Amino acid sequence: MKILPSIRGPADVKRLTRGELEALADEIRQEIVATVAANGGHLAPSLGVVELTLALHRVFNSPVDKIIWDVGHQCYAHKLITGRRDRFRSLRQRGGISGFPKRRESPHDVFETGHSSTSIAAALGMAKARDLAGEDFSVVAVIGDGALTGGMAFEALNNAGHLGTRLIVVLNDNSMSIAPNVGALASYLSRLRSDPTYARVKADLEHALRRIPVVGDSVSKAAERLKDSLKYLVVPGMLFEELGFTYLGPVDGHNLTALESVLRQASSIRGPVLVHVITRKGKGYAPAERNPDRFHGTGPFEVKTGEAESSASSGPSYGEIFGQTMIRLAEEEPRLVAITAAMPDGTGLKPFARRFPDRFFDVGIAEQCAVTFAAGLATCGYKPVVAIYSTFLQRAYDQIIHDICLQDLAVVFAVDRAGLVGDDGATHQGIFDISFLRAVPNLTVMAPADGRELSLMLRWAIGQPGPVALRYPRGRALSLERTPEPIRRATGEVLRQGTDVWIVALGPLVGRALEAARRLAERGISCGVFNARFAKPLPEKELLDFVSAGAGLVTLEENVASGGFGAAVLECLNRRAPGLEGRVVTLSLPDRFIDHGKVPHQLDEVGLGVEDIVAAASSVAAGGRPREVSHGR
Numbered sequence: 089m090k091i092l093p094s095i096r097g098p099a100d101v102k103r104l105t106r107g108e109l110e111a112l113a114d115e116i117r118q119e120i121v122a123t124v125a126a127n128g129g130h131l132a133p134s135l136g137v138v139e140l141t142l143a144l145h146r147v148f149n150s151p152v153d154k155i156i157w158d159v160g161h162q163c164y165a166h167k168l169i170t171g172r173r174d175r176f177r178s179l180r181q182r183g184g185i186s187g188f189p190k191r192r193e194s195p196h197d198v199f200e201t202g203h204s205s206t207s208i209a210a211a212l213g214m215a216k217a218r219d220l221a222g223e224d225f226s227v228v229a230v231i232g233d234g235a236l237t238g239g240m241a242f243e244a245l246n247n248a249g250h251l252g253t254r255l256i257v258v259l260n261d262n263s264m265s266i267a268p269n270v271g272a273l274a275s276y277l278s279r280l281r282s283d284p285t286y287a288r289v290k291a292d293l294e295h296a297l298r299r300i301p302v303v304g305d306s307v308s309k310a311a312e313r314l315k316d317s318l319k320y321l322v323v324p325g326m327l328f329e330e331l332g333f334t335y336l337g338p339v340d341g342h343n344l345t346a347l348e349s350v351l352r353q354a355s356s357i358r359g360p361v362l363v364h365v366i367t368r369k370g371k372g373y374a375p376a377e378r379n380p381d382r383f384h385g386t387g388p389f390e391v392k393t394g395e396a397e398s399s400a401s402s403g404p405s406y407g408e409i410f411g412q413t414m415i416r417l418a419e420e421e422p423r424l425v426a427i428t429a430a431m432p433d434g435t436g437l438k439p440f441a442r443r444f445p446d447r448f449f450d451v452g453i454a455e456q457c458a459v460t461f462a463a464g465l466a467t468c469g470y471k472p473v474v475a476i477y478s479t480f481l482q483r484a485y486d487q488i489i490h491d492i493c494l495q496d497l498a499v500v501f502a503v504d505r506a507g508l509v510g511d512d513g514a515t516h517q518g519i520f521d522i523s524f525l526r527a528v529p530n531l532t533v534m535a536p537a538d539g540r541e542l543s544l545m546l547r548w549a550i551g552q553p554g555p556v557a558l559r560y561p562r563g564r565a566l567s568l569e570r571t572p573e574p575i576r577r578a579t580g581e582v583l584r585q586g587t588d589v590w591i592v593a594l595g596p597l598v599g600r601a602l603e604a605a606r607r608l609a610e611r612g613i614s615c616g617v618f619n620a621r622f623a624k625p626l627p628e629k630e631l632l633d634f635v636s637a638g639a640g641l642v643t644l645e646e647n648v649a650s651g652g653f654g655a656a657v658l659e660c661l662n663r664r665a666p667g668l669e670g671r672v673v674t675l676s677l678p679d680r681f682i683d684h685g686k687v688p689h690q691l692d693e694v695g696l697g698v699e700d701i702v703a704a705a706s707s708v709a710a711g712g713r714p715r716e717v718s719h720g721r
Contacts, residue, residue, distance in 0.1 A: 090115060091104070091108055091115060092112060092115040092116060092168065092173060095112070095168070096171060097171050098146075098150050098170065100169075101146055102146050106345070109142055110344070112142065113138045113142060113372075114372070117135055117371075119168060120138075120164045120165065120168075121135070121373050123177055124164075125389050125391045126177070127177075127180050128180065128511060129180055129511070130161035130384060130385050130386075131373070131376055131383045132369045132381075133159075133232075134164035134165055135376055136260070136262050136367040136369040136370060138371070138372070139341060140230070140258070140341050142165070142169070143347035143351055144351065145166075145170075148226050150170070151198060152225050153226040153228065154199075154214050154225065154228065155196070156210050156211045156214075156228065156230065157201055158201060158205065158206065158230060158235045159201055159202065159204045159232065160187075160188035160200070160515075161187065161202075161384075164176075164179070166196070167185065167193075170194055170197075171194060171196070172193065180511040181511075181684070182684070182689060183685075187511065187513065187684065188200065188201060188513065189201055199214075200515070201515070202479075202515020203480065204232075204234065204453045205236070205453060206240060207241075208241055208245060209244035210229070211227045212227075212248050214227045215253045216253060219254075226254075226256060228256045228258060229255070229257050230258045230260055231260065233259060233261045233262065233263065234430060234452070234453055236259065237453050239456060245328070248333070249360060250332065252360065253359070253360065254360070255359075256351075256354045257361070257363070258351075259364045260365055260367055261338070261366050262367045262368060262369040332359070333359075334359060334360070334362070335361075335364065336353060336361060336362070337350065337364030337366075338364040338365070338366050339363070339364065339366065340365075340366060341365040341367035342368065350363055369384075373394075376394070379394075385512075404565055405564055406436075406504070406560045406564075407435055407436030407504060407562075408436050408565075409436075409543060409565055410475070410546065411436030411439050411440055413542070413543040413547070414426055414436075415439060415440050415444075417550060418444050418447060421471060423469060425447045425449065425465060425471065426441075426444075426447065426448050426449070427449045427450075427458050427462050429450070429457075429458045429480065430450060430451075430454075431475070431476070434504070436504075437475055455480050455481065455483045455484040456484045458476065459474060459487035459491060459499075460491045462492070462499045463495065466497040467495075467497065471550050472500070473500045473502055473546075474499060474500070475502040476501070476504070477504050477516070478504065478506040478519075478521045479505065479516050479517065481501065482521075482524070488501075488528060488531070489528050492531075493528045494530075497555060498552060500552075500555070500556050501525075501555070501556070502546070502560075503518070503557055503559040503560070505561065506561055506646070507519065507561045508677075508687045508691065509561075509687070510562070510684065510686055513682075514681040518561075519682065520647065521559055522559070522645065522651070522652045525557050526623055526651060526653075530555060532552065532557065532624060532625070533624040534549070534558050534621055534622055535558070535594045535595035535621070536621075537572075537595065537596065537599070537619045537621075538596070539565025540567065541621075542558070542560055544572055545575055546558060560595070560596075561595065561596050562687075566596055566598075568598065568599065568602070578622055578627055579630070580592075580618050580620045580621045581619040582617075583598065583618070584605050584616055584617040585616050586605070586614045586616025587637070587639060588613050588614045588639060588640075589613065589614075589615050589640045589642065589705045589708050589709040590616040590617070591615060591705060592620050592641055592657065593644040594621075594623060594645045597644040598617070600644065600696070600698050600701060601701065602617050605617050605705075608705055608706065608709075613705070613706060613709050615705055615709070618630060620653070623645075623652075624656065626657065626660050628664065631657060631661065632661075635671060639671075640671040640705075640708030641671065641673070642701065642708055643672065643675065644675050644676075644696065645675075648679060649674060649677065652674075653674075654675070654676050655674065657674070658672055671711075672708075675701065676696075678694055682694065
C-alpha cells in the first residue's frame with residue numbers, strides 16, 4: 089500500500105516507522121521524477137534532499153519552526169509532504185503550484201526564494217525577531233555548497249556569529265551548484281568531506297584538555313592555544329567555528345537515522361550551529377546521478393531513458409548562438425575573455441571553455457565578483473564578455489554603475505534570459521533590465537530581433553570603446569528570414585514600410601510586430617515595422633522621421649513600462665518634438681510580478697498578443713490612443 093497518499097502534513101511523517109520512511113522516500117522520488125518528466129523542472133536538486141527533507145520535518149515543527157530553502161529549487165519533496173500532493177502534478181504549469189517556495193501557497197513556505205545565497209540572512213532576521221518578541225522556536229536555513237559561494241551568505245554567517253543567536257544552518261553539500269563548484273571554498277569543503285576522523289579527534293582532544301588542572305590564566309590560555317593549534321592540524325581553517333558557529337558533521341545526507349540525530353543535537357545548542365550534510369545530486373534516478381548538471385533544470389523527458397522529449401521547434405538557441413559566436417570572435421581576437429557566474433552550460437559558454445580554457449572564468453555564484461573581475465581585466469587591455477541571466481544581473485547593479493560605467497570600461501554584458509522566461513516564474517523573469525540599465529551613463533543597451541542579429545551585435549559590441557549590454561531571450565532563436573543590415577550606433581532597421589502607423593519593436597517582439605502588420609494590411613491599414621535595435625542610445629532620427637511624416641507609433645518591449653523602451657521613446661519625442669508624443673502607444677509589461685506559465689500565453693495575458701498589437705495600431709492609425717492597453721494588463 090502506498091504511503092504518500094496518506095501524508096497530509098508533517099505530522100503524518102512523524103508517525104512513520106523507519107521502514108515506512110524509507111518507502112516514503114522512494115515514493116517521493118518516483119512522484120518527483122514523473123512530474124518533472126512531464127512538466128520540466130529542477131530534478132536533480134530535489135532528488136538529492138528527500139531524506140534531509142523528511143528528517144527536517146520529523147525533528148522540527150513546521151510552520152511554527154521556520155525552514156528556509158536557499159534558492160528553493162530543491163523544495164519539491166517539501167511541497168509533497170506539506171499538503172500539496174494533490175496539486176503537485178500542476179508544478180510550474182499555468183495556474184499550478186510554483187517550482188519555488190511561495191508564501192501564498194502554504195504556511196510552510198515561510199520565505200520566498202529563487203536567487204541564491206539569501207537563506208542565512210533571512211533566517212537570521214527571523215531568529216532575531218523571535219528573540220525580540222520573547223518567543224521560542226527554531227529557525228533553519230538549508231543552503232547548498234554552491235549558494236555558499238555567494239558573498240551574501242558569508243556576510244550573514246559573519247553577522248550570525250557576531251550576534252550569537254540560536255540559529256541552525258544546514259549545509260547541503262553535493263559538490264555542485266548547477267555546474268560543478270569552483271574555487272577555494274569548494275576545495276575546503278572537499279577536505280572536510282574527506283576527513284571523517286575530525287569529529288573523533290576533536291572530541292578526544294577536548295576531553296584531554298579538560299583533564300589539565302587549572303593553575304591560573306596562563307595555563308588556561310596555553311591550553312586553548314594548544315587546542316586551536318591541534319584543531320588546525322586536523323582540519324585546515326575550521327572556517328565555520330572561527331565565524332562563531334558550532335560545526336556538526338559531515339553526516340550522510342541519505343541516512344535518516346544519522347540526520348535526525350544530528351538535527352536533534354543542533355536544536356539543543358543555544359548559539360549558531362552549522363550542520364554539514366553530504367548528499368548526492370540526482371539521488372535515486374540513474375540518469376540524473378550520472379549527469380546531475382543536465383538534470384539540474386530540465387525540460388520534459390522520457391522517464392525510462394532520461395532522453396529529452398523531441399521539440400517541435402528546431403534550430404539553435406540564443407545561448408548556443410552566443411557561445412558559437414564567442415568562439416569565432418576569440419579565434420580572431422586573442423584578448424577576448426569570457427566570464428560567467430556558475431552558468432557555463434546555461435549561457436552557452438561550455439564549448440568556449442573547452443576551446444579556450446585559459447580565457448574562460450567561472451567565478452561561482454558571485455555576480456558582483458564577475459562584474460568587477462571583468463572591470464579589472466578591461467583596465468589591462470582585455471575584452472571581457474560577462475554572460476549572466478537578466479534576473480541575476482540585478483544582483484550586481486552597483487558594480488555595473490561604479491566599477492564599469494563610471495570608468496567607461498569596455499566590458500560587454502551578455503544578458504541572457506531577458507524578458508519572460510516562462511515556467512520558472514516571477515523570481516526568474518528578466519523584465520527589469522532595460523529600465524535599470526538605461527539609467528546608467530556611458531552604457532549602450534541593445535536587443536537583437538533574431539539569432540543572426542545577435543551574432544552581428546556581439547561582434548559590434550566587442551569593438552566598442554565603452555560598455556555595451558546585449559539582452560536576448562531564453563529558448564530557440566527566431567529567424568526573420570532576412571539578411572540583417574550592418575549595425576550602426578543608434579540606428580535601427582526598417583523591415584516593412586508603412587504610412588499610417590509604425591510598430592517600433594525591440595528584441596524578439598519584432599516577430600509579432602511583422603505578423604500584426606500583415607493582419608493590419610488585410611484591413612487596409614499601411615503599417616511599417618521598425619526593428620529599433622537600440623534601447624540606449626535610441627534611433628532618434630528614424631523615430632522623428634516617422635512622426636514628422638504624420639504616422640503614429642506603437643512601441644513593443646518585454647520589459648516593465650517604468651523606465652523602459654517605450655518610456656524612452658516618449659521622453660525623446662517630448663524633448664525633440666513636443667506635442668507629437670501624444671500619438672504614441674507603449675505596449676509593455678504590467679506593473680506586477682508575473683507568475684509561471686508558457687511564454688506565448690504570458691505575452692497574450694499581459695496585452696502583448698498579436699491581436700493586442702493590431703488593436704493598438706488600428707486605434708493609433710485612426711488618431712486615437714487606447715489607454716487600456718498602454719502598459720499591459
